[in-house]
Amino acid sequence: MHLARTTFYRGHFDSQLGRINLLVDSNGALLRLDFALPGALRTRAEYASAIFQEDAVSHISQQLSEYFTGSRTDFDIELAPTGSSFLHEAWALLRAVPYGTTTTYGALAKTMGKPGFARAIGMANAVNPISIIVPCHRVIAASGALTGYSGGLDKKRGLLVLEAEHSGNDLACAPNRQT
Incomplete structure (x- = not known):
């Protein structure tokens, strides 16, 4: 065959x-x-x-x-990332985080029904193969600090600032703060 x-x-x-x-x-x-x-x-x-x-x-x-x-806030692209069912579930939660807003790893874990899985959500973000469209840049630390981004924290900050400017939202993070 x-x-x-x-x-x-x-x-x-x-x-x-x-x-x-x-x-x-x-x-x-x-x-x-x-x-x-x-x-x-x-x-x-x-x-x-x-x-x-x-x-x-x-x-x-x-x-x-x-x-x-700033004329597109949601993407209409067929995605085909490779990953486990947990990763696909975590990435689906990321896609539900609205443009111009942020959330935390802990909040996503609670939404998933697994409140103790904040670190696992962080790992799912770290291996996300489709940044921007699967918006892992919108996830920040509970303290409001920017943490880990495969493209670098400067890119994460840039994406958050771009979305804040176009949405008019005052993002719930400190864009100039790093951990």
Whole structure:
């Protein structure tokens, strides 16, 4: 029996916060969205084996452009992240956090019905393969401090400031504070 190999395509989007790498499957479903960090394309096997084709990610680039200009607050993109059922449940909770607002790891754990799982929620955020669209940047520490973000705290702060400016909300965090 011969199994067909799935073809992956990659491209990028240049935002005011830096280059964003995109990886989609042959159907255009988004597998990864990462801020470009030095060496990231070489170290991620998914990107290394993907075919560079901007047209394959243009639908995502368009929506990201709208997000960064403030005209889009929710995304309409098919997502196909790989992860356990717990991770998918945690990522679904992240998608429910409204644009221009923040929440805490503990609050998400309570919403999940697992109040002692704040650290597990933090780990789910850490391995989230689709940042911005699965908005892990909207999760902050109970103290209001910004903690961990795969793209760097400067990117997390930038996304929160961008959303605050476009939503008119005074985010419940201290954007200049780090832990």
